[in-house]
Amino acid sequence: MIICIVGPTAVGKTKLSIALAKIYNGEIINADSVQVYKGLDIGSAKVTEAEKEGIKHHLLDIVDVQDDYTIYHYQKDCRAKIKEIKDSGKVPILVGGSGLYLKAALYNYNLSEEKTKDIEYDLTNEQLYNVVKEKNPNIDANNRRRLLRAYNKIQKNIPLENQELKPIYDDIIWLGLKTDHETLYQKINDRVDKMFPDLIDEVSNFYKQNINSKALKTAIGYKELYAYFGQEKTLEECISLIKKNSRHYAKRQYTFFRHQLPVKWLNTDYNDFQKTINDAINLIEKS
RNA sequence: GGAGCCGUAGCCAAGUGGCUAAGGCGUGGGUCUGCAACACCCUGAUCACCAGUUCGAAUCUGGUCGGCUCCU
Numbered sequence: 376m377i378i379c380i381v382g383p384t385a386v387g388k389t390k391l392s393i394a395l396a397k398i399y400n401g402e403i404i405n406a407d408s409v410q411v412y413k414g415l416d417i418g419s420a421k422v423t424e425a426e427k428e429g430i431k432h433h434l435l436d437i438v439d440v441q442d443d444y445t446i447y448h449y450q451k452d453c454r455a456k457i458k459e460i461k462d463s464g465k466v467p468i469l470v471g472g473s474g475l476y477l478k479a480a481l482y483n484y485n486l487s488e489e490k491t492k493d494i495e496y497d498l499t500n501e502q503l504y505n506v507v508k509e510k511n512p513n514i515d516a517n518n519r520r521r522l523l524r525a526y527n528k529i530q531k532n533i534p535l536e537n538q539e540l541k542p543i544y545d546d547i548i549w550l551g552l553k554t555d556h557e558t559l560y561q562k563i564n565d566r567v568d569k570m571f572p573d574l575i576d577e578v579s580n581f582y583k584q585n586i587n588s589k590a591l592k593t594a595i596g597y598k599e600l601y602a603y604f605g606q607e608k609t610l611e612e613c614i615s616l617i618k619k620n621s622r623h624y625a626k627r628q629y630t631f632f633r634h635q636l637p638v639k640w641l642n643t644d645y646n647d648f649q650k651t652i653n654d655a656i657n658l659i660e661k662s
Numbered sequence: 663g664g665a666g667c668c669g670u671a672g673c674c675a676a677g678u679g680g681c682u683a684a685g686g687c688g689u690g691g692g693u694c695u696g697c698a699a700c701a702c703c704c705u706g707a708u709c710a711c712c713a714g715u716u717c718g719a720a721u722c723u724g725g726u727c728g729g730c731u732c733c734u
Contacts, residue, residue, distance in 0.1 A: 384699080409699060419699085446696050475698050484695055493697085515693070518702040528696095536695050556690095595699045619688090624699055630692060 377457060377544055378659065379406070379469045379477060381632050382552035383625035385562040387643045387651070389422050391552060392470040394652045396430040399466045399659075404456050405434040406471025406480075409594045411449070412440050414581070417574045418596030420566065433460075440581060441588045446479045447488060453480035457544075472624075474631035481547060482540050493527040510535045548662045550655055551638035553629070558645070563621045567614065570596065579604060595620045 378395060380388050392403050405411065409419040413436045421435065433456045438444045453469070453476075460467040469477060479486065496503070503522040507514050511525055528535055554562075578600040581591055591597045599616045602608040608616070632638045639662075641654040 407699085443697075446698075450696095473698065475694080475696085475700090478694095479696080482695085486696060489696075511695095513693090515702055518693090520697075520701045521694080524696070538695085540695065589697060589700095593697075593700060598699090620699075626690085627692095627699090631694080631698090634692080635694075 376659075377467050377469065377481075377547045379481070379547060379549050380552065381406075381472065381474065381477065381549065381628075381636070381638060383559060383628040384472055384621055385420070385566045385625070386552045386554055386559060387645070387648070388470050388472070388552055389420075389426060390648060391550075391643075391651060391655060392468055393426065393428055393430055394648075395655060395659075396466075396468055397428075398652075398656065399468070400464075401466035401468040402431040402433065402460045404453060404460070404467055404469045405432065406453070406469045406473055406477050408444075408449070408471075408473040408476055409590065410435055410471070411437050411444050412590050413438065414440055414577070415590060415594060415597065417570050417577050418594060420570075440590050441586050443589045446476060446484075447486045449473075449476045450479045450484065450486055472628050474628065474635060478540075478635060481542055481544060483538070483543050484540070485536055485538070493523050495523065496526060498526075511537070548659055549636055549638040550658060551632050551640040552643050552651075553640050554643045554645075559625060560622055562645075563625065564618050567596075567618050567621060571614065574600065575610075595624060 376399075378399070378401065380392050380395070382388050395401060396403055407419065409415055410421045411434055412419075415421070422432065434449075434452055437452070438448075457467045457480075469480075471477065478484070500517060500519050500522060503519070503526050504514070504516040506529065507522055507525040508516075510529060514525060515521060525535060553559075574596060578591075578597055581597075582601060582604045591601065596617050599608075599613045599620070602616075603610050603613045639658050641651065641658060644650045
């Protein structure tokens with residue numbers, strides 16, 4: 376059995392995962408693209424030692440912020456951890472909001488290490504699209520990043536994958552935590568407010584060292600504060616931007632989990648979390 | 663009581679007689695086989711109300727309602 380707990384940011388995944396780990400003799404594998412980095416603790420809402428309650432956690436703090444970690448690395452690391460935990464007779468519990476990371480780890484994505492990054496070509500989107508559509512007619516004609524990705528592959532003679540995607544394990548239980556939008560948005564706002572002022576220290580440390588890695592340029596809570604330290608925005612503007620970006624992110628997460636993965640949903644009951652845990656157990660027992 | 667300004671989508675806002683009322687933000691809905699906390703797409707209007715002028719009105723005129731500023 377592999378349990379996957381997904382859902383938007385701030386919905387209570389961490390809490391549920393600890394409870395289930397205790398019940399099912401599980402160990403937790405992080406499935407969050409930011410929490411793999413060392414030092415990105417507050418902004419990514421990483422579990423604290425106290426919150427872990429002695430449950431073993433994997434794939435947290437495994438890379439330095441200046442290094443780039445991608446879906447390829449996650450696929451490899453996560454599969455290794457699943458095997459390791461299963462071999463020890465325990466239940467792997469994957470927890471996180473990075474949908475593509477989970478899908479890559481658990482589905483038959485055919486990834487291999489790429490030494491070089493995609494290069495920019497002096498071509499318009501339309502020109503790229505005209506080449507790429509021959510191999511992948513479904514590609515989004517406006518999405519330059521994905522067009523470039525496909526174009527680079529074509530230039531390097533790497534075939535564009537088109538085999539059917541399916542899970543590589545047959546014992547995955549997908550649990551999705553959700554709550555109504557109003558409550559969730561309130562939770563997100565509260566969570567962001569509580570990150571301050573500590574988050575400022577966390578980020579200024581990296582800013583002073585002039586680190587501009589992928590993680591810091593893309594993670595919510597970090598990229599916004601860089602604009603504050605760069606004096607492009609006031610702190611107040613940054614905070615509301617962090618909240619806004621978190622809300623947008625939560626919305627995209629819902630969409631991804633709803634449509635890309637066979638998730639069984641349950642509601643978070645903030646007043647009686649034991650009820651949420653029981654609901655989760657019921658879903659697991661039925662599977 | 664008098665004078666002036668204003669009323670366009672949830673918010674901001676362009677348009678001041680003529681194609682189908684710009685745009686931004688938010689909201690909602692999506693896409694996804696390698697940067698995924700990424701990138702991208704879709705989404706809305708009895709132009710305050712009523713009457714008039716006109717071939718044609720958000721735009722001009724009158725009235726009503728509402729708001730703001732100033733004067734007494």
